[in-house]
Amino acid sequence: VKLQRLAIFGAGLIGGSFAAALKQAGAVEHVVGVGRSRANLERALELQVIDTIAIEPRSAVRDAELVLIAVPVQQTEQVLSEIAPHVSASCVITDAGSTKQDVVAAARRALGSSLIRRFVPGHPIAGAERSGVEAASAALYRDRLVVLTPTPDTDGAAIACVRSAWGLCGARLVEMDAKRHDEVFAAVSHLPHALAFALVQMYAARPHAEELVGFAGAGFRDFTRIAGSSPEMWRDICIANRDALLAELDAYLSALQALRHHLAAGDAEALERIFQDARAARSRWLSGPSSD
Amino acid sequence: VKLQRLAIFGAGLIGGSFAAALKQAGAVEHVVGVGRSRANLERALELQVIDTIAIEPRSAVRDAELVLIAVPVQQTEQVLSEIAPHVSASCVITDAGSTKQDVVAAARRALGSSLIRRFVPGHPIAGAERSGVEAASAALYRDRLVVLTPTPDTDGAAIACVRSAWGLCGARLVEMDAKRHDEVFAAVSHLPHALAFALVQMYAARPHAEELVGFAGAGFRDFTRIAGSSPEMWRDICIANRDALLAELDAYLSALQALRHHLAAGDAEALERIFQDARAARSRWLSGPSSD
Numbered sequence: 001v002k003l004q005r006l007a008i009f010g011a012g013l014i015g016g017s018f019a020a021a022l023k024q025a026g027a028v029e030h031v032v033g034v035g036r037s038r039a040n041l042e043r044a045l046e047l048q049v050i051d052t053i054a055i056e057p058r059s060a061v062r063d064a065e066l067v068l069i070a071v072p073v074q075q076t077e078q079v080l081s082e083i084a085p086h087v088s089a090s091c092v093i094t095d096a097g098s099t100k101q102d103v104v105a106a107a108r109r110a111l112g113s114s115l116i117r118r119f120v121p122g123h124p125i126a127g128a129e130r131s132g133v134e135a136a137s138a139a140l141y142r143d144r145l146v147v148l149t150p151t152p153d154t155d156g157a158a159i160a161c162v163r164s165a166w167g168l169c170g171a172r173l174v175e176m177d178a179k180r181h182d183e184v185f186a187a188v189s190h191l192p193h194a195l196a197f198a199l200v201q202m203y204a205a206r207p208h209a210e211e212l213v214g215f216a217g218a219g220f221r222d223f224t225r226i227a228g229s230s231p232e233m234w235r236d237i238c239i240a241n242r243d244a245l246l247a248e249l250d251a252y253l254s255a256l257q258a259l260r261h262h263l264a265a266g267d268a269e270a271l272e273r274i275f276q277d278a279r280a281a282r283s284r285w286l287s288g289p290s291s292d
Numbered sequence: 293v294k295l296q297r298l299a300i301f302g303a304g305l306i307g308g309s310f311a312a313a314l315k316q317a318g319a320v321e322h323v324v325g326v327g328r329s330r331a332n333l334e335r336a337l338e339l340q341v342i343d344t345i346a347i348e349p350r351s352a353v354r355d356a357e358l359v360l361i362a363v364p365v366q367q368t369e370q371v372l373s374e375i376a377p378h379v380s381a382s383c384v385i386t387d388a389g390s391t392k393q394d395v396v397a398a399a400r401r402a403l404g405s406s407l408i409r410r411f412v413p414g415h416p417i418a419g420a421e422r423s424g425v426e427a428a429s430a431a432l433y434r435d436r437l438v439v440l441t442p443t444p445d446t447d448g449a450a451i452a453c454v455r456s457a458w459g460l461c462g463a464r465l466v467e468m469d470a471k472r473h474d475e476v477f478a479a480v481s482h483l484p485h486a487l488a489f490a491l492v493q494m495y496a497a498r499p500h501a502e503e504l505v506g507f508a509g510a511g512f513r514d515f516t517r518i519a520g521s522s523p524e525m526w527r528d529i530c531i532a533n534r535d536a537l538l539a540e541l542d543a544y545l546s547a548l549q550a551l552r553h554h555l556a557a558g559d560a561e562a563l564e565r566i567f568q569d570a571r572a573a574r575s576r577w578l579s580g581p582s583s584d
Contacts, residue, residue, distance in 0.1 A: 125507065125509045126509070144509075145507065145509075147507070174507075184504060184507050185507065187495065187504055188495075188504060188505060188507050188508040188509075188512050189508070189509060189511060189512060191491075192491065192511060192512055192515040192516075193511065194551060194555075195487065195491070195515075195548075196515060196570070197566055197567045197570040197571075198544070198547045198548055198551050198566065198570075199483075199484065199487070199544065199547075199570075200570035200571075200573055200574050201547070201566045201567075201569045201570040201573070202543060202544060202547045203479065203480075203573070204569050204570060204572075204573030204574075205569070209573065209577075210576070210577060212476060212479055212480060213480060213577045213578070214577075215417065215437065215439070215466075215476050215477065215480050216480040216481070216577075216578075217417045217418070217436075217437075217480075217481060219481060219484060219485065219517070219518040219521075220480050220481060220484055221578055222514045222515070222517045222518065223484040223487075223488060223514070223515055223517070223518055224484075224574055224578075225511070225514045225515075226511040226514065226515055227567075227570045227571060227574050228571055228574050228575060229511075229567075229571070230571075231564050231567035231568040231570075231571055232564065234563075234567050235560050235563045235564040235567060236560075238555055238563055239555075239558060239560050239563070242555055242556075242558065245555065246552070246555060246556060249548065249551075249552055249555070250552075251494060252490070252491065252494060252548075253545070253548060253549075253552070255490045255491075255493070255494045256487075256490055256541065256544075256545060256548075257545075259486060259490050259541075260538070260541055260542075260545070263486075263530055263531075263534055263537060263538060263541070264534075264538060266531060266534065268527050268528075268531050271526075271527045271530055271531070272523050272524065272527040274489055274490065274493045275489045275493075275519075275521075275523035275526050275527060276523040277493045277496050277497070278488070278489040278490075278491075278492035278493040278496060278519045278523075279489075279492075279519060279520055279521070279522075279523055280496075281492055281493070281495070281496030281501065282492050282496075282516055282519050282520050283520060284502070285501075285502060285505045285506075285508075286505070286508075286513055286516075
């Protein structure tokens with residue numbers, strides 16, 4: 001892919017890193033950025049992540065061959081509605097939202113039956129604890145997973161264009177349907193985030209919370225790192241993926257009730273079995289400092 | 293403190309690092325190691341973390357001026373019972389167990405009213421995901437917290453000896469009573485470990501678990517890192533600190549039920565408030581990549 005013009009809605013960590021990687025690959029001539037924070041856009045310009053700032057969505061997408069929507073998921077529909085009348089005939093549109101069924105539904109409403117064919121729903125799996133263009137990096141997506149969830153209506157050529165762009169960022173690509181995507185990420189991402197937020201908030205509400213947490217070790221810091229993520233973004237994700245997240249939360253509540261039962265009964269063997277299964281599984285799945 | 297002879301029960305990460313740090317500080321002449329794993333002891337000898345291996349507890353403590361018990365907490369009482377008749381008149385005994393009320397109770401039973409005065413219950417807060425003497429390091433305790441929970445019976449001179457030894461390891465020392473210790477660590481350590489084990493085990497029990505977790509990002513890896521910890525050690529900790537852990541688990545179950553209620557009701561504002569409180573608290577408490 002070689003683009004004359006790329007438009008980025010939301011020139012923060014996710015959008016900025018996409019632009020920076022394509023620029024570094026020599027795959028784009030001109031990047032135009034749109035966003036809510038003027039200061040962030042000015043900084044993106046200084047960092048040469050974007051080449052111009054567009055005030056109006058319509059001017060941003062004029063002549064753009066590829067548009068990336070990297071805004072909080074709840075705003076996706078509004079952005080798509082604003083640009084729909086103005087995109088060129090050959091323009092491909094993609095997004096970076098963490099939920100996909102709601103984005104597909106929003107795109108159907110905003111884009112209509114013709115333009116929807118050139119919309120490729122996507123989700124790059126890249127750390128979102130940091131945010132803003134300052135954190136953007138051409139290397140962010142190297143060896144990271146990008147999930148695309150094209151609908152049966154999506155053009156093959158549009159998919160190929162988006163695959164190619166992510167490929168130039170160094171990402172590994174996977175395709176699945178939007179429903180499966182939302183179930184998978186409710187489990188491996190949305191639930192852990194909700195759990196970490198709930199734990200930290202519980203302690204934050206206590207008197208002498210600061211003193212309490214002063215005794216925390218590296219384990220607590222690791223466990224709660226994701227509670228440093230954007231509250232607005234995670235609010236949107238939880239609401240957008242409510243059903244799948246509720247199912248995971250209920251499964252987890254049952255698991256905790258079982259653990260509570262073993263603990264109250266003083267059943268050391270049952271506890272050890274849970275811990276052993278967890279540790280064995282984790283070391284099968286993930287490399288890390290968990291050898292013995 | 294300058295020791296002729298230090299005895300270490302459990303020459304793994306915790307005991308081995310203590311010995312290595314005191315050796316590096318030139319504060320000990322001779323370290324004798326005792327443990328369940330002959331292979332680990334041989335390795336500790338090779339690494340010069342210990343100078344001799346003792347087969348019998350009685351020979352290990354003969355002439356020792358300081359004894360560190362760094363075995364799984366449930367074994368502490370047995371070790372103390374074995375050494376009690378053999379320690380010298382001036383010997384100071386300390387431990388590294390993650391729970392303290394049970395250790396104090398075990399020490400009272402095992403040591404009797406005279407020797408209990410020279411027992412200084414301790415808990416170094418140092419990563420326990422790795423284990424074994426291979427992971428031991430003279431630098432492990434540098435700037436780490438060590439909590440001592442002396443009883444009203446503990447000799448001031450014994451406390452001073454143990455403080456001095458940990459100080460030479462580079463640790464920061466805090467004293468609190470055993471009950472408060474157990475409550476604090478139920479909150480900032482034991483609950484997070486139980487939660488991480490339960491989450492990983494829940495996914496491990498599903499069909500296609502491996503595929504599911506293949507989609508996990510860095511957040512999941514951080515969140516579940518503590519599920520790589522020793523199942524045996526954590527079984528002991530949970531049982532030993534059952535009451536405080538049950539209280540924290542129940543508080544967390546309530547917090548999750550509240551979160552579930554907001555989610556089911558689609559109450560985005562309530563969710564965002566929880567997430568915001570958590571993020572703000574975490575960034576007050578801990579430094580880390582959670583700026584925006």
